[in-house]
Each structure stands twice: as C-alpha cells, then as structure tokens.
Amino acid sequence: MSGAKTLLPSGDATRCVGAGQCVRTAPDVFDQDDGGTVVVLVAEVDESHRALLDEAAYLCPASAIAFTERG
Amino acid sequence: MNDENGAGDLPELPMTRECPYHPPAAYEDLRAIGPVTRVRQFDGRPVWAVTGHLETRELLSSPHMSVDRFHPNFPMPIPALTQLQSSRTPAIGALIRTDPPEHTRQRRDILPSFTLKKIGVLRPRIEQICADRLDAITAKGPVVDLVEEYTKPAVAMVLSQLLGVPFADREYFEDLTYRRFDPAQVVDALADLTDYLSRLLRAKETDPGDGLLDDLVGKVLAGELERDELVKYALVLVIAGQETTANTIALSVLTLLEHPDQLALLLDDPSLWPNAVEELLRFLAITGGLSRVATADIQLGDLTIADGDGLIFLNPGANRDEAQFERPNELDVRRTVRNHLTFGFGIHQCIGQNLARVEVEIALRALFTRIPTLRLAVPMEQIAVRQGLVFGLAELPVTW
Known part of the structure; x- marks a missing residue:
C-alpha cells in the first residue's frame, strides 16, 4: 500500500524484568529467551501491528519495549 | 517531609475493607483530595498515599523510588x-x-523459572491438582469450607511442586502471611521458616529433586550463587506465592457468587475465563500498601515529592480510578483490562504474575465447571475476613 509505514520493534533486554507483558500482547513479535528476558522475533512489521506495539510498550513495567517507523 | 506539624489531622492508614470485594471506601475520599495525597501512618509519621492510576504508573516506574526498608x-x-x-x-x-x-x-x-513457557508446562499439573481436590470436596459435601478444602491446599500443592518443597511441610509456609502480620508471632514464624528452608536446601545438595529450588541449588554447587542468598530466594518465593494466590481465588469465588449475572456469562461461555480473571484481578486487588522512599526530588504536575519522602501505593484504589476505567466499581467480566496495577508496576512488578493468572483461571474454571450450582452456605455478611496487607477470607462455606 502506498505510503504505508513499516514499524521496527525493539526490546531492551538490559532493562527487561521478565514480566512477559509483551509476549502476552504480541506473541508473534516478542518472546522470552531461556533467561526470561525479551527477544524480538521479527525485524519489522506492518502498520496493522501498531496498536499491539503501542499496547506492549504501555504495559511493559520496565519501559523496555519501543518501536520506530520507516517509510 | 516538610510539614510534620499537620500530620495529626491527616487520614490514617491502614484502612479496612467494609465489603470483601471493594477497597476501603475511604480510598475514594483520598483520591478525591488528590491522586497523590498526604496521610498519616499508624505510628504518626506522615507519608504520601497514591491512589491515582496514572500517578502510580509514573511513580512506580521512576528510577528514584527505593525499596530500602532500612531507610x-x-x-x-x-x-x-x-x-x-x-x-x-x-x-x-x-x-x-x-x-x-x-x-x-x-x-x-530467578527469572528463568518464571517464563511463560515454563508456566505453560505447569498447566496440566495444576489442572490435576484442582481436579483431585474437587474429587475430595464432592465426596465430602454437602457443606464445605473452600478455603480449607480447596484454595489453600491447591495453591500450596502447586507451590510445593514448583519449588520442590515437600507438601507435607506446608505448615511452615501456609498461614505465614497472617503470622507474619501478627507482631507477637512474626519474628518466630520467619525464623522457623528460614531454619526449615536452610535444612531443606542443604539436603537437596546431595539429594536433588526437580523443583525450581533444585535448579538454584545447582547454581550453588557450581559456585554461581551463595547459600545464604538461596535461602533468601526460597523465603521470598514461599511467602509471595501462597496466600496472595489462595486469597484471590477464594475472594473471586465469593465475588462471582454475589454477581450471578456475571457468573452466568462465564458458565455460558467458558472462553471468557482469561478475560474474567484479568477483571477479577483488577476488581479485587487484595495486595496493597506497597512502600517506597523517594531518592530524589520528583516533580509530578504541581506536586513535588521530596528526596527522602515515603510513599504508600494503594493499588486497589488505583484500580478503581474513574480517570482510567469506566464504571470502575462494577465487575464486568466482558471488559478487557490489562493495565490494572494488582501486580504492581515498575521493575518490581510481580515475578510470579503469570503463574498466578494460570492458577486463578484453572482453579475457578475447574470449580464452576464441576459444581455449577455452587452457592454460599451462609450469607456473605457472616463470612469472617482477614484485614491487613493481604486481604483474605478466613473461610468460605459453600454448598450445592
């Protein structure tokens, strides 16, 4: 779609406290490694994920989740 | 604090619940004064009480909040x-x-033991534990105290399997919260439990099991963790995981029985349970009184929290903040609320929250699926409660 933005999710494992909120919110974007901290599963997602990423960032108790835009 | 003189006129904490499933009514009065407002502790010291949802989120995630109990x-x-x-x-x-x-x-x-994958693996074991208790209850009837026969033993069994603590020793950790909150018993209760856990952990060094504590014993043997530190971990996990969860389940049962329209929705559509659990967590929020000390001046709108000020977060109040939730004092199992503050916020947000969610969901669903005609055996007003830092029902007599 012309003008559609690509979203680039990020998870800061050094800030992460392993609450799991991001995984519960957007399991196709975020996961936990064996140590329990965040891993980002995909480098980019399309605009349809914006609400989920917003929610994941809002619910994260340690401010470890964010995303940037491209396009 | 910069205004010691006026402390005598301030509202005093702790406040008690008038209704088991509502926070103390005075929390709304506090929020009407301000989402962050001055109150007096039982010992006379003034402190900030936080009852606003936005303010709780902002302050609990501040790097300038300390949990140092020796401050x-x-x-x-x-x-x-x-x-x-x-x-x-x-x-x-x-x-x-x-x-x-x-x-x-x-x-x-500790985090590796609490990932969503690890918790997911426990589901069938928790379902079996609940099913076994319900077998015993239905055989026993027709009047049963669900606290003694269901919520307490089921949660103790989950905790004992998760940690690797023998279920037969549950006297050490059951009711500990209440003994802990009794000034006459608290030190002995904790000293007994600490001794018990020290002996248990030593024994695990030569006779390991498959619990969370056994994994951590492995780290001790590998030189990655101090023995004293492991005892501390065991203590906090045992304390934090038992009564919070058991009380939430019992209070949820009471609340649903007192809201038959909401229970009917769940009996009609069991897929609503995960959603309902989140709403029950928001609505009930039995843990309150999270303590913090500011380690720097913090500006919050017009308000300045000064370096060294104490704060008490009354999360059951913040969960009823009308600035955040529509009809906050109504239980609505169909609403989607994921931003309640029952597990706290910031870096200390409950490490066991996803285990608690699974336990509450399975215990409630199993109970009402097995006994859909469940009802209170006495009027709600006659049910004894326990006030305190963790609110709970002392008993829950039911029949069917």
Whole structure:
C-alpha cells in the first residue's frame, strides 16, 4: 500500500524484568529467551501491528519495549 | 517531609475493607483530595498515599523510588512490619526489598523459572491438582469450607511442586502471611521458616529433586550463587506465592457468587475465563500498601515529592480510578483490562504474575465447571475476613 509505514520493534533486554507483558500482547513479535528476558522475533512489521506495539510498550513495567517507523 | 506539624489531622492508614470485594471506601475520599495525597501512618509519621492510576504508573516506574526498608522514612503500612527490622530475620527482603543493581542480579537468577513457557508446562499439573481436590470436596459435601478444602491446599500443592518443597511441610509456609502480620508471632514464624528452608536446601545438595529450588541449588554447587542468598530466594518465593494466590481465588469465588449475572456469562461461555480473571484481578486487588522512599526530588504536575519522602501505593484504589476505567466499581467480566496495577508496576512488578493468572483461571474454571450450582452456605455478611496487607477470607462455606 502506498505510503504505508513499516514499524521496527525493539526490546531492551538490559532493562527487561521478565514480566512477559509483551509476549502476552504480541506473541508473534516478542518472546522470552531461556533467561526470561525479551527477544524480538521479527525485524519489522506492518502498520496493522501498531496498536499491539503501542499496547506492549504501555504495559511493559520496565519501559523496555519501543518501536520506530520507516517509510 | 516538610510539614510534620499537620500530620495529626491527616487520614490514617491502614484502612479496612467494609465489603470483601471493594477497597476501603475511604480510598475514594483520598483520591478525591488528590491522586497523590498526604496521610498519616499508624505510628504518626506522615507519608504520601497514591491512589491515582496514572500517578502510580509514573511513580512506580521512576528510577528514584527505593525499596530500602532500612531507610528511616521507609513507610510501614501495618504495625507488624516494624518487627521485621529484627536482626533475627536477616534472610528476608530479597527481590522485594532490594534496589538495583542487587535487585537486577537477584531477579535474573530467578527469572528463568518464571517464563511463560515454563508456566505453560505447569498447566496440566495444576489442572490435576484442582481436579483431585474437587474429587475430595464432592465426596465430602454437602457443606464445605473452600478455603480449607480447596484454595489453600491447591495453591500450596502447586507451590510445593514448583519449588520442590515437600507438601507435607506446608505448615511452615501456609498461614505465614497472617503470622507474619501478627507482631507477637512474626519474628518466630520467619525464623522457623528460614531454619526449615536452610535444612531443606542443604539436603537437596546431595539429594536433588526437580523443583525450581533444585535448579538454584545447582547454581550453588557450581559456585554461581551463595547459600545464604538461596535461602533468601526460597523465603521470598514461599511467602509471595501462597496466600496472595489462595486469597484471590477464594475472594473471586465469593465475588462471582454475589454477581450471578456475571457468573452466568462465564458458565455460558467458558472462553471468557482469561478475560474474567484479568477483571477479577483488577476488581479485587487484595495486595496493597506497597512502600517506597523517594531518592530524589520528583516533580509530578504541581506536586513535588521530596528526596527522602515515603510513599504508600494503594493499588486497589488505583484500580478503581474513574480517570482510567469506566464504571470502575462494577465487575464486568466482558471488559478487557490489562493495565490494572494488582501486580504492581515498575521493575518490581510481580515475578510470579503469570503463574498466578494460570492458577486463578484453572482453579475457578475447574470449580464452576464441576459444581455449577455452587452457592454460599451462609450469607456473605457472616463470612469472617482477614484485614491487613493481604486481604483474605478466613473461610468460605459453600454448598450445592
């Protein structure tokens, strides 16, 4: 779609406290490694994920989740 | 604090619940004064009480909030907690009373056991535990105390399997919260439990099992963790995981029985349960009185929290903040609320929250699926409650 933005999710494992909120919110974007901290599963997602990423960032108790835009 | 003189006129904490499933009515009065407002502790010291949802999120995620219980201004929400400054209880306080970087290291030690995958694996075991208890209950009827026969033993069994603590020894950790909040018993109760856990962990070094504590014993043997530290971890996990969960389940049962329209929705459509659990967590929020001390001046709108000020977060109040939730005092199992503050917020947000969610969901669904005609055996007003830092029902007599 012309003008559609690509979203680039990020998870800061050094800030992460392993609450799991991001995984519960957007399991196709975020996961936990064996140590329990965040891993980002995909480098980019399309605009349809914006609400989920917003929610994941809002619910994260340690401010470890964010995303940037491209396009 | 910069206004010691006016403390005598301030509202006093702790406040008690008039209705088992609503926060103390005075929390709304506090929020009407301000989402962050001055109150007086039982010992006369003034402190900030936080009942606003937005303000709770902002302050609990501030890097300038300490949980150092030895700070002179650290708030004491209830009298019994002052006893915990005793030198006989050196093992308390891991995780919940440590600041970074110590907190970060401790949380990382325990986190691998609480991933969503690890918790998911426990589901069938929790379902079996609940089913076994329900077999015993239905055989026993027609009047049963669900606290003694279901919520307490089921949660103790889950905890004992998860940690690797023998279920037969549950006397050491059951009811500990209440003994802990009794000034006359608290130090002995914790000293007994600490001794017990020290012996258990030593024995596991040569006779390991498959629980969370056994994994951590492995780290001790590998030289990655101190023995004393492991005792502290065991203590906090045992304390935090038992009565919070058991009380939430029992109170949820009572609340649903008192809201038959909501229960009917769940009986009609069991897929609503995960959603309902989140709403019950928001609505009930039995843990309150989270204590913090500011380590820098914090500006919050027009308000300045000064360096060294104590704060008590009344999360059951914040969960009823009408600025955040529509019809906050109504239980609505169809609403989607994921931003309640029942598990806290910031770096100390409950490490066991996803286990608690699974336990509450399975225990409730199993109970009402098995006994859909469940009802109270006495009027709600006659049910004995336990006020305190963790609110709970002392009993829950039911029949069917």
